[in-house]
Amino acid sequence: MASLRDIKRRIRSVTSTRQITHTMEMVSTTKIMRALQIAADAGPYKDAIEKMISNVAPLGARVGEVILASSGGSSGALIICVASDRGLAGGFNVQVQRAVQNRIAELRAEGKQPEVITCGKKPTEFFRFQGMEPVLSFEGISADPTYQEANQIAHYAIEGYIHGNLGSVEIWYQHAKSRVEQVLTNEDILPIYRETLTMPNEPRHDEASSPIEMVHNTNFTFDPSPREVLEYLIPAYIRTVIHHALIDSAAAEHGARRRAMQAATENADEIINTLSREYNRIRQSSITTEINEIVGGAQALEEDQ
Amino acid sequence: MDTFKYQIVRPDKLLSEGDALSVTLLTRTGELGVLPHHAPEICALGEGVMRINHVPDEDGETLTRIVISGGYAGITDEHVIVLADHARRVNDIDPDVVEDTKDDAEDALEELAADDPGRSYYESKIRWCDLLLKVNEQYNS
Numbered sequence: 001m002a003s004l005r006d007i008k009r010r011i012r013s014v015t016s017t018r019q020i021t022h023t024m025e026m027v028s029t030t031k032i033m034r035a036l037q038i039a040a041d042a043g044p045y046k047d048a049i050e051k052m053i054s055n056v057a058p059l060g061a062r063v064g065e066v067i068l069a070s071s072g073g074s075s076g077a078l079i080i081c082v083a084s085d086r087g088l089a090g091g092f093n094v095q096v097q098r099a100v101q102n103r104i105a106e107l108r109a110e111g112k113q114p115e116v117i118t119c120g121k122k123p124t125e126f127f128r129f130q131g132m133e134p135v136l137s138f139e140g141i142s143a144d145p146t147y148q149e150a151n152q153i154a155h156y157a158i159e160g161y162i163h164g165n166l167g168s169v170e171i172w173y174q175h176a177k178s179r180v181e182q183v184l185t186n187e188d189i190l191p192i193y194r195e196t197l198t199m200p201n202e203p204r205h206d207e208a209s210s211p212i213e214m215v216h217n218t219n220f221t222f223d224p225s226p227r228e229v230l231e232y233l234i235p236a237y238i239r240t241v242i243h244h245a246l247i248d249s250a251a252a253e254h255g256a257r258r259r260a261m262q263a264a265t266e267n268a269d270e271i272i273n274t275l276s277r278e279y280n281r282i283r284q285s286s287i288t289t290e291i292n293e294i295v296g297g298a299q300a301l302e303e304d305q
Numbered sequence: 306m307d308t309f310k311y312q313i314v315r316p317d318k319l320l321s322e323g324d325a326l327s328v329t330l331l332t333r334t335g336e337l338g339v340l341p342h343h344a345p346e347i348c349a350l351g352e353g354v355m356r357i358n359h360v361p362d363e364d365g366e367t368l369t370r371i372v373i374s375g376g377y378a379g380i381t382d383e384h385v386i387v388l389a390d391h392a393r394r395v396n397d398i399d400p401d402v403v404e405d406t407k408d409d410a411e412d413a414l415e416e417l418a419a420d421d422p423g424r425s426y427y428e429s430k431i432r433w434c435d436l437l438l439k440v441n442e443q444y445n446s
Contacts, residue, residue, distance in 0.1 A: 041318035052379045223348035
């Protein structure tokens, strides 16, 4: 049986762990709101650019045609894996990594040559450990992504696509559906077909702003030509999709961490309760033993007299 | 009075929206005035100050000046959407902050190699800061 001192020490240790997890929970709770706000703020631009592209697309390219020119049919496939720099967020990183790993296996089976860009320290380490060096990796940005990273990724993807090194580009990340729910999401970024634009694959409409509906297929005048407008809009669109995924994932990370830390705090509470009960039981039984001994001793003395 | 909806969006947020009487856009080729029921048009934006004449807002203002750089504007019968790479209200420029941002961007640029793809980001940032400072001098002093 554990001694009273041992139990006391364990209670102390669990209590301080509980304090840490509880603090992390509170920190994440405040960060979620901010991160979700950033994601919501960026929504209107994405909506507007999608609408504008779907208006220009019919004029810049025929239906079913690939909009951005590519040398075509390349076996290179780029996967952008967005996760976190830090752990302690439940299955947040592992889910994305596993999904991307499966996808890589799938692509290899199809005879493609997948390469991966990682955002976050955890996935970078994971893929490096798997013997797959990321072509680009970003660390230390998962909590506060900026437009610059999105820019760099988009630049790599578009260059690779235009020069025919890449046949497809997709992005995997955790979408913050709400403050408590994260959904593993993947979006195909390239190639862009007109159909995918008119039906944006991931409806991420923001409730806060009033989306303005653009009328489709109006006879627009273009300044400069539709082709040139598209050539500007498409890279901007790709940047936006990537940027949005990054900030969305940051919000999801805080949500996942909050939930993981909440569970950890609850578990710690439970352990503290069990240990306190055990502690009291042992204390009581030791008191009982002591009283018995005293009474026994007194009786023995009485008998002696 | 005839009005139409306008939205000014930049990548990180919706900068401004509301009902406008007229909007003067700044395109690459020059100024473009938009009144209600304008013919549908999509045009490339230049660099400079665009003006919006709108219904009085909370402060009773009817004119908003916004400095923009790059991007596109979509005009249809009922609304104007400005998708700007950079946008800021003219009365919301803080020269000290702009100077700091510019210095940071210049420092970051110096550290990058001459062929680094990240350069264009900082270069455009510096250009934008210069524009803000110029506009600030012109309108706010």
